[in-house]
Amino acid sequence: MNTLKGFASTVTFYNPRFVLLFCLFTLASSLSFADENSFAEINIPHLPADTDEKPPHSSTLAWLIDTRNYWGKVVGDTGAQLDGFFAGDDAIRKSNGSFLKLGFEFQQIKGGTSYFDPKVKFRLDLPTLKEKLRIVLESEPPEEQTIGEQKRPQGSNKDQKNLNDSAVGALDFELNKKRHINTSTGVGVKFGQPIDPFWRYRLNAKYAINKDWELSSYDSLYYFHSEGWGTQLNVTAQRNSPWFVFRQTSDGRYDHKTRRWELANTLSFLREIDSKRAINYQIGILGETQPEVQATGYFAHAIYRRKMHKEWLFYEMIPEIYYPKEDNWKFSPSITFKIEMVLSSEQQ
Numbered sequence: 001m002n003t004l005k006g007f008a009s010t011v012t013f014y015n016p017r018f019v020l021l022f023c024l025f026t027l028a029s030s031l032s033f034a035d036e037n038s039f040a041e042i043n044i045p046h047l048p049a050d051t052d053e054k055p056p057h058s059s060t061l062a063w064l065i066d067t068r069n070y071w072g073k074v075v076g077d078t079g080a081q082l083d084g085f086f087a088g089d090d091a092i093r094k095s096n097g098s099f100l101k102l103g104f105e106f107q108q109i110k111g112g113t114s115y116f117d118p119k120v121k122f123r124l125d126l127p128t129l130k131e132k133l134r135i136v137l138e139s140e141p142p143e144e145q146t147i148g149e150q151k152r153p154q155g156s157n158k159d160q161k162n163l164n165d166s167a168v169g170a171l172d173f174e175l176n177k178k179r180h181i182n183t184s185t186g187v188g189v190k191f192g193q194p195i196d197p198f199w200r201y202r203l204n205a206k207y208a209i210n211k212d213w214e215l216s217s218y219d220s221l222y223y224f225h226s227e228g229w230g231t232q233l234n235v236t237a238q239r240n241s242p243w244f245v246f247r248q249t250s251d252g253r254y255d256h257k258t259r260r261w262e263l264a265n266t267l268s269f270l271r272e273i274d275s276k277r278a279i280n281y282q283i284g285i286l287g288e289t290q291p292e293v294q295a296t297g298y299f300a301h302a303i304y305r306r307k308m309h310k311e312w313l314f315y316e317m318i319p320e321i322y323y324p325k326e327d328n329w330k331f332s333p334s335i336t337f338k339i340e341m342v343l344s345s346e347q348q
Contacts, residue, residue, distance in 0.1 A: 085278050086305055098125045103340035107153065110332045119340070132174040136186070139167045142232060143200060143222045144190070147253050147262040148286055152299055153318050153336040167191045168198070181205045190224065198224040214238050229256035245270040260290040276307040298323045314340045 101121040108114045123138035142150070144166055170188025177183075182204045190196040200222040208214045218234040233252040238245065247268040254261050266284035273279060280303040287295045301320035308315050316338040323329045 085272075085307075086280060086303065097344060099123055099342065099344035101340060101342050103338055105153075105336060105338045107334060107336045109334040119338075134172045134174075136170045136172050136188075137167070138170075141168055143198075143220060143224075143230065144168075147251050147264045148297075150251070151264050151266060151282075151284060151286065152322070153301070153320060153334070170198075170200070180207055196224055196226045198222060212239055212241070214240070227255075227257060230254060243271065258290060260288060263287040263289070277305070279304050294325070296325045308339075312341055312343055314338075314342060316340060 099122065101119065103119045104116065105119050106114065106116050121139050123136065126135040126137075128135060168188055168190045170186045172184050172186035175183040175185055183202065185199070185201045187197070187199050190198060200220055202218075202220045204216075204218050206214065206216040214237075216236045216238065219232065221229075221231045223229050231252075231254045234249065236247055236249045238247045245268075247266075247270070249264075249266045249268065251264040251266070252261055264284055264286050266282055269281040271279055271281075281300075282303070283300040284298075285295055286297040286299070287293070299320060299322045301318050304317045306315045307313070316336075318336040318338075320334050320336070322332045322334065324332060
């Protein structure tokens with residue numbers, strides 16, 4: 001608790017740059033408005049999704065052929081539906097199904113530096129003969145991602161993990177699945193040189209406070225042989241309305257080896273434009289507790305996402321402004337473009 005209070009007191013003195021942070025939202029809103037006028041012929045909320053005749057199949061990986069993308073079909077006014085459309089870390093964390101994301105990302109940052117990267121992210125969830133036991137193969141599990149990687153678009157200017165070194169295979173056992181709480185534990189290995197065995201425990205909880213507000217938590221405790229103990233905490237307060245979804249999210253990641261907490265606090269405003277487009281405005285602060293409790297960066301960005309083809313091909317644009325402590329709080333704008341193919345099975 002003292003750590004969190006110290007973190008809060010560290011950031012309250014810092015106010016001039018937040019004036020500039022909100023400029024991004026004005027820009028993103030104007031882009032959204034211009035796009036609505038440019039595509040007026042489709043700007044009707046909740047248009048029926050594209051449909052295709054489904055071929056017969058019996059494959060274990062039938063979701064690759066049949067479902068195309070469950071997430072791409074659920075644009076709507078609830079947080080879960082909008083999360084699914086954006087196919088981001090929130091949707092991945094809440095889903096128990098398989099998915100495959102393939103794409104390319106172009107990022108232009110301050111100083112004219114640009115990066116063009118292929119992106120691959122996947123999870124293969126295989127049932128076993130035991131109802132509560134699953135074999136899971138996935139790349140970039142939450143336990144392997146820093147708070148900064150989870151919260152901001154990261155180009156090649158950041159340390160990129162090799163796919164072979166970030167993929168894991170695990171045997172997960174569901175301990176408890178009730179209406180509000182789901183817990184599981186598992187053992188597995190992180191692939192690489194050398195192979196790194198690990199254990200993890202996950203807890204997901206969700207409570208409806210009233211008809212408009214809900215509280216959710218996604219937490220994990222883990223141990224990697226090469227890295228030691230760690231934990232991740234995520235608590236979100238969410239308000240649903242017919243026109244938007246508002247969120248306040250607090251994140252923490254603790255590394256026992258360094259005795260260091262990574263911290264983040266984020267405000268999000270998600271809005272559906274129509275059945276093909278949605279936008280997510282975010283403003284946030286990053287921090288840490290070593291060598292002292294301090295803010296490490298302020299950011300604001302808008303994630304504009306558009307369905308390009310059927311239920312599986314998407315375009316994404318992310319303008320961002322960032323003030324990092326490591327660069328003496330200098331203004332650091334960037335813009336990121338993505339073309340992404342998403343194939344996923346229905347959430348369990």
